[in-house]
Amino acid sequence: MSQKEEYAQSELFRIRHSAAHIMAEAVVEMFPTAKVAIGPAIADGFYYDFDLPRSLTPDDLELIEKRMRELIKQKEVFTMRELSAAEAKELFKDQPYKLELIEGLEHGGTDEEGNPTDQPVPITIYTSGNFTDLCRGPHVENSSQINPHAIKLLNVAGAYWRGDENRPMLQRIYGTAWQSKDELKDYLWRLEEARKRDHRKIGKELDLFSTNDEVGQGLILWHPNGGMVRYQIEKFWDEQHVRNGYDLVYTPHMGKASLWETSGHLGFYKDDMYSPIDVEGQEYYLKPMNCPFHLSIYKSQLHSYRDLPLRYAEKGTVYRYERSGVLHGLLRVRGFTQDDAHHFCRPDQMPDEIDFTLDFSLKMLRAFGFTNFQAYLSTMPEKCVGEPEQWQAAEAALEDSLKRLEVPYEVDAGGGAFYGPKIDIKVKDALGREWQLSTIQFDFNEPERFDISYIGEDGQQHRPYMVHRALLGSMERFFGVLIEHYAGAFPAWLSPMQVAIIPIADRHVEFADEVAKQYKEAGLRVKVDARSDRMNAKIRDAQKEKIPYMLVIGDREMEDRQVALRRRSGENLGAMDVDAFLALALQEIADKI
RNA sequence: GCCGGCGUAGCUCAAUGGUAGAGCAACCGCCUUGUAAGCGGUAGGUUAUGAGUUCGAUUCUCAUCGUCGGCUCCA
The missing domain is CATH 3.30.980.10 (Threonyl-trna Synthetase; Chain A, domain 2)
Structure with a gap:
């Protein structure tokens, strides 16, 4: 039930x-x-x-x-x-x-x-x-x-x-x-509690992002702090993709009308697209999806069955028309960057490919602190393209993977898109709220429309399976969910600022600067609070900024070349050697805790 | 887009049909400090934008823009 x-x-x-x-x-x-x-x-x-x-x-x-x-x-x-x-x-x-x-x-x-x-x-x-x-x-x-x-x-x-x-x-x-x-x-x-964690509120408090009347609704400005979080997410994302058999690709923000006619978007997705841009009498459209470009890359050369599977990944920025009333902070916007990928594989590789994709997806989400998943499997609707056998094989592969990886799931019978079945994965955040992030979708439509193929062992042309997937969903939405999940207190590896060094009096600033320099060279994001305020005030400000490590330096620390560590949690670990803290911080950052 | 609410300093919020005030932040100065706010001063506003009513509008009316709660949809 x-x-x-x-x-x-x-x-x-x-x-x-x-x-x-x-x-x-x-x-x-x-x-x-x-x-x-x-x-x-x-x-x-x-x-x-x-x-x-x-x-x-x-x-x-x-x-x-x-x-x-x-x-x-x-x-x-x-x-x-x-x-x-x-x-x-x-x-x-x-x-x-x-x-x-x-x-x-x-x-x-x-x-x-x-x-x-x-x-x-x-x-x-x-x-x-x-x-x-x-x-x-x-x-x-x-x-x-x-x-x-x-x-x-x-x-x-x-x-x-x-x-x-x-x-x-x-x-x-x-x-x-x-x-x-x-x-x-x-x-x-x-x-x-949910109100307190609202990413729009925290986004302002921590100076992460904003929107602006003059820029336009639903268009996000990533401030330096938010930009650092995004940079860390993307760096990790890139590394993981390259390590896991993806090719990184980059594609333009717009394409000619004929491309969108080929893909079918002008037929079934036009209402979500912006009006065309006239370029020397030709119509161009801002992209609402990345697939036509990835398909175009695939088509740029012949592919052997030996080349498959191919995985093209891109953090592709797309633009979709959303009615003004539905826009919501980072969660619902008009321009956003999908962490998109398209996999092309042979029919015999398809089940393994789905296993891989689901497994990779969960590993990525776990790295960001999500441990509770709920999946939804959407199957063949009445009106659809593709052969029933294809649908059955694809649905079976999706369901088998969910079982093998022990992801709890519910089946939405007939709930798939007309072009293929899919799995949506929702994560539960710290407050138990569900957010849809990942989606793994088969597409039986566009491979036909673009007429893509690979040369099989038999020397004949065959149509590959194409899977469209997004793991984090979009950078904007994912960032919004992360902010609410952590209430702005990001784990150290994602924190815009990782270490606040707090000299107690002016005479400690020089040593603080020296320590900061060493830490920066080791890759930490550090600042020295050299204001003439009381230590208590500096701690309070660092707490409000949700900086994970605070290092207090006074006469005693300077004497022994130590730093006194206070964690964001309030835990006071006392003095430790300058190098000991560096090792501790680097370890925790590597462990993503 | 639609229904309803809201829009005053960088932020959080006061006030009034007679052209606005606080706290925090910023800046300056004093203090040189031991685990969540030391003290004093300075500066900062065409009250979202435009029109109307009025002797006079930031206040009332309308429109526009933005925003919030939903409807619909979804990354």
Whole structure:
């Protein structure tokens, strides 16, 4: 059973779903002309969509929440009744959204949660207190099972009816509900913690990156500190790729319209691409993907079956149109650098190639401190290109690799792109949140379109398998996730500044400079805080900058040519020889801790 | 793009229909310091941009831009 199904059957799910009804009751009481839409339980809580005569304010939420507590205390009983479509339509005659749902239930279509239903399903209503809702349940038996001190309304947001931007905009109230007050407290703490770790906030505090009105939305400026982190990531990435049989390639930021016609992007991806640029009467497009260029490199010469597999890797910067409302810090931008690669292999190499790719992917992610993975295998959709045998072989290879490497996974049957099946890997961060990073996708479309081939043992042309993969996803997104995972306190190997040397008084600065010079020559990123401030102030500033090592130098240290090490954790290791610290730091950096 | 909120100094935030103030940061000076803020001073703003209402707008209205929470989509 998937996590989702398990949740749907849990007590907590019923509590949240019921809380949504109680909330609707309170809202309808407050706005008798309200039209109600849908109100499901979701991860960590619930929501309900309403069509209301005016916009809700935070004050309204408080009133509604207060009223919910009163209603809960009235021990409202949830009673279910099945009825005919005609009866239901009469009952909800003033509720257009409900009528639409009833139509759907009657004829098949989609249910309350948007899942397709093949055939007419029984129509049920639930009544609690003065509120009756079209609903298939399940609910708690009565509202005393909802803990009035474990619910909280969180925010209001606009939401289209059925998620369709051509339909009316409704007001959605999000709430959370738990079994105990402590669980609620814990959840609110997690929300607060997430706010503190927000990469946009930390990005500003640590001067990592910014965006700028004049530059444009969704375009990231990497400041020196962020740039250093990125440089370290990329250096490691390059080394690992070269060591693992990749060829590094570099390709342009734009290409002629004909290239994108060949690749098919102008057919199926045009909405995500920017308007063409006119160059001497020819149309060029900024690249939304790197594949056509890698395919063009592949095509630049003949390939023998002996040359395969070939792996072209590139940190390729792409541009995709994103609607202004969806942009979000580093996580959703308009220009970003994918850590992209395309593998070309023979059919007989394909399973090993997938094994390699998944294994390499996990090793890379582990190097950055991620240890919890969840994979999603998406298989053949109804509308697709390629031969069914190819799909089956590819899906089998993907699934076998997941099993062999013991990655927990769920299958999204029919969820693949039209051009091939894929594995998406999500990592869990320090707060237990999931982020999608890696993706390993087969592509049965572009090899055809570009008509790529290799010469087999038989002297004939054969079509290779092509796999598209990104491990970190994009540098921007990955950086955002790293910032939140570490709350800005990067491991030493990634820290923009690794060592802060803190002379206690002016007379120690000269020795501090000497030590700094030695460390810099050994490859450490070091600064001397020579300001005339108190040592305490310098420590405080270094802590706020999240510098992993602080070295205090006073009379005693200078006398013995030592440094007193204080770690970012607050741990004070006392004085040690200048060389001893260097060895320690270099070791920890090499170990990526 | 759409619905709603927000936009005041580098940062975090005050204030008012009569042209703005604090803390931190910056700069200058004093202090020469022992594991998370020593003290004093100086400077810094066309209150996002544009238009309108008004004797007067930073405050009210509208538009634009940006941003935040969502819808949709995804790296």
